[in-house]
Amino acid sequence: MVGFALRRCLGAVPTLFAVVTLAFFLMRLAPGGPFDLERPLEAKIMENLQRVYGLDRPLHEQYLRYLANLLQGDLGPSFFMRDFTVGQILMQGLPVSMALGASAILLALVVGTGLGAFAAWRQNSAADHAVVGLATAGVTIPNFVVAPVLQIVFGLGLAWLPVGGWNDGAVRNAILPVIVLALPQIAVVARMIRAAMIEALRADHIRTLRSLGLGTFIVVVHALRGAMLPIVSYLGPTAAALLTGSVVVETIFGLPGIGRYFVEGALNRDYTLVMGTVVVVAVFVLVFNLVVDILYAALDPRVRYE
Amino acid sequence: MNAGANSLWGDARGRLAANRAAVASLVLLAAIALVCIFGPLLGAHDYDRVFPDYVRAPASFAAQPTPDRIEPGLARVAARLRAQATDIAATGDMLRVTLEGRQPLDERALAFFERSDLFGPANVVERREGGRILVVDVALERNRFLFGTDGNGRDLLARTLVAGRVSLAIGLLATFVAIAIGVAYGAVAGYFGGRIDAAMMRAVDVLYALPFIFFVIMLVVFFGRNFVLMFIAVGAVEWLDMARIVRGQTLSLKRREFVQAAEVLGVGHAGILARHIVPNTLGPVVVYTTLLVPKVILLESFLSFLGLGVQEPMTSWGVLIADGARNIQGNTHLLVFPALFLTATLFCLNFIGDGLRDALDPRDR
Numbered sequence: 068m069v070g071f072a073l074r075r076c077l078g079a080v081p082t083l084f085a086v087v088t089l090a091f092f093l094m095r096l097a098p099g100g101p102f103d104l105e106r107p108l109e110a111k112i113m114e115n116l117q118r119v120y121g122l123d124r125p126l127h128e129q130y131l132r133y134l135a136n137l138l139q140g141d142l143g144p145s146f147f148m149r150d151f152t153v154g155q156i157l158m159q160g161l162p163v164s165m166a167l168g169a170s171a172i173l174l175a176l177v178v179g180t181g182l183g184a185f186a187a188w189r190q191n192s193a194a195d196h197a198v199v200g201l202a203t204a205g206v207t208i209p210n211f212v213v214a215p216v217l218q219i220v221f222g223l224g225l226a227w228l229p230v231g232g233w234n235d236g237a238v239r240n241a242i243l244p245v246i247v248l249a250l251p252q253i254a255v256v257a258r259m260i261r262a263a264m265i266e267a268l269r270a271d272h273i274r275t276l277r278s279l280g281l282g283t284f285i286v287v288v289h290a291l292r293g294a295m296l297p298i299v300s301y302l303g304p305t306a307a308a309l310l311t312g313s314v315v316v317e318t319i320f321g322l323p324g325i326g327r328y329f330v331e332g333a334l335n336r337d338y339t340l341v342m343g344t345v346v347v348v349a350v351f352v353l354v355f356n357l358v359v360d361i362l363y364a365a366l367d368p369r370v371r372y373e
Numbered sequence: 374m375n376a377g378a379n380s381l382w383g384d385a386r387g388r389l390a391a392n393r394a395a396v397a398s399l400v401l402l403a404a405i406a407l408v409c410i411f412g413p414l415l416g417a418h419d420y421d422r423v424f425p426d427y428v429r430a431p432a433s434f435a436a437q438p439t440p441d442r443i444e445p446g447l448a449r450v451a452a453r454l455r456a457q458a459t460d461i462a463a464t465g466d467m468l469r470v471t472l473e474g475r476q477p478l479d480e481r482a483l484a485f486f487e488r489s490d491l492f493g494p495a496n497v498v499e500r501r502e503g504g505r506i507l508v509v510d511v512a513l514e515r516n517r518f519l520f521g522t523d524g525n526g527r528d529l530l531a532r533t534l535v536a537g538r539v540s541l542a543i544g545l546l547a548t549f550v551a552i553a554i555g556v557a558y559g560a561v562a563g564y565f566g567g568r569i570d571a572a573m574m575r576a577v578d579v580l581y582a583l584p585f586i587f588f589v590i591m592l593v594v595f596f597g598r599n600f601v602l603m604f605i606a607v608g609a610v611e612w613l614d615m616a617r618i619v620r621g622q623t624l625s626l627k628r629r630e631f632v633q634a635a636e637v638l639g640v641g642h643a644g645i646l647a648r649h650i651v652p653n654t655l656g657p658v659v660v661y662t663t664l665l666v667p668k669v670i671l672l673e674s675f676l677s678f679l680g681l682g683v684q685e686p687m688t689s690w691g692v693l694i695a696d697g698a699r700n701i702q703g704n705t706h707l708l709v710f711p712a713l714f715l716t717a718t719l720f721c722l723n724f725i726g727d728g729l730r731d732a733l734d735p736r737d738r
Binding site: 206207209212215330333 | 575582678698724
């Protein structure tokens with residue numbers, strides 16, 4: 068299994084390299100540059116700026132230099148937030164995004180599994196239909212509708228929770244964003260668990276357990292084990308996306324995560340910041356794909372390490 | 374079940390018709406589409422016409438101007454005439470007003486009545502004291518804003534319907550682009566297999582690992598905020614799943630007897646792909662298409678929410694919702710109506726997609 072994990076890790080390196088290369092040249096092909104302001108800078112100033120950041124060199128040279136720095140863990144200085152390196156910016160934002168994302172995933176797993184299992188156990192009852200309806204609502208209502216509504220109801224109307232802000236990670240401030248992040252995932256998890264549980268509850272080994280007179284809880288737990296498999300493969304990419312921040316949620320609630328840098332960086336042509344976010348996301352996606360593969364093999368004995 | 378309808382699509386149609394949620398969704402979706410397409414042609418207002426006197430009017434069935442707006446409106450027009458409005462008497466849609474100034478009034482300035490959104494043309498009934506006092510008849514200009522108006526005084530109903538056209542058109546066009554690329558790419562990769570397949574699928578892996586927002590924003594940056602190119606950009610991002618699905622189908626299809634028969638008969642690669650592989654992947658493709666349309670509409674509204682999508686005065690549901698979310702305090706109608714249309718559409722598409730999946734693949738129920 069260690070060999071399998073190592074081989075998959077090595078396999079991810081060329082993908083990461085390709086992602087970095089593609090992103091680098093895509094970014095550079097875009098019209099405009101980081102120092103193009105509404106009022107153009109004087110030619111001499113522009114020249115000096117370009118030289119300081121190495122933008123006057125040929126593109127392939129800049130690319131090789133970027134790769135060399137990247138290998139040493141140096142993501143370079145930000146072009147737009149002049150006093151910070153990209154590493155510092157990401158290190159400030161990433162913990163916020165990860166804390167929110169991890170809480171949302173946990174919430175989605177617990178609530179989604181509970182709802183899904185309950186609906187499957189009572190298939191075709193009113194409660195089941197309610198869960199399915201709620202799940203469809205959770206997938207279809209966009210988060211930029213849910214977020215302001217929650218802000219109005221719980222922030223302004225009932226005044227239970229703050230409308231926005233991070234406040235150094237106070238739990239009260241995190242509740243609404245985490246709920247908004249988790250809602251669509253709860254919906255998806257509940258639907259998947261419900262479908263898989265209905266199948267699992269009909270399986271032979273579950274019928275045996277039932278005929279042996281075991282309690283509801285134990286039967287459900289056994290059925291859940293098989294039903295978790297599709298969730299694992301779904302959660303991989305989802306976790307990568309959630310942990311690296313959400314532009315909408317961070318914008319609406321005014322949170323200092325890294326989600327907003329995707330948009331800001333690209334619009335400001337902050338080349339290094341964009342590359343930094345790309346690298347972070349790519350690493351997360353690749354790592355979680357790997358984790359999913361390993362978990363899959365651990366959960367399902369039929370899957371063998373090739 | 375009807376014995377005659379035993380083809381795959383015949384069976385599927387029967388099962389879909391028996392699915393009440395899917396049928397209701399189809400009807401509702403058709404209704405929304407028809408209203409969006411033809412509604413603006415029937416409606417009284419253009420989506421970009423500004424009514425400066427009705428900024429953020431609430432949604433209501435009552436015809437504007439409501440009684441409480443008439444007096445301030447009259448006062449505004451009278452001020453332009455350097456006069457004061459007194460003795461206001463309303464009969465139906467007509468007002469009789471006495472205008473009284475310090476000096477004789479300039480009757481050409483009565484045109485200010487017509488320029489306001491509240492009144493029609495004014496007719497002088499009586500002149501007193503050498504034109505210092507005028508008695509005029511003014512018609513009220515009746516307008517209805519069922520969904521209210523936005524922050525610029527534009528009719529939200531007209532805007533929501535026009536936005537629906539844009540969002541639905543983007544959804545369909547971008548989905549078409551995504552399906553076309555995905556099916557072609559997946560079928561070719563799966564059919565040729567081996568190294569070609571490995572290389573093509575590795576490229577898909579790379580694109581998967583690129584942050585999706587980065588990709589979309591780069592495309593927007595390249596193409597500018599252009600309407601049609603936006604569709605294509607969104608479509609060009611969403612084809613990855615389709616390619617994987619079609620590749621998987623193709624891998625199993627190409628070993629089937631009818632493909633071997635076609636090979637034996639000397640049909641070329643292109644012929645086999647077009648005649649035997651692609652048509653047989655249609656079931657999953659159709660299901661995925663109905664589920665992709667809502668995804669694309671959501672993506673479009675997400676981009677518009679960030680200000681990268683459709684630009685004013687053109688509008689889409691995403692633009693309207695973003696505007697509504699910014700003005701939610703005290704002006705909930707700005708969020709509620711576009712959000713209702715958007716979520717209803719997404720709901721319908723999801724139910725139809727689920728229904729189609731059940732109809733085309735009964736094992737998966």
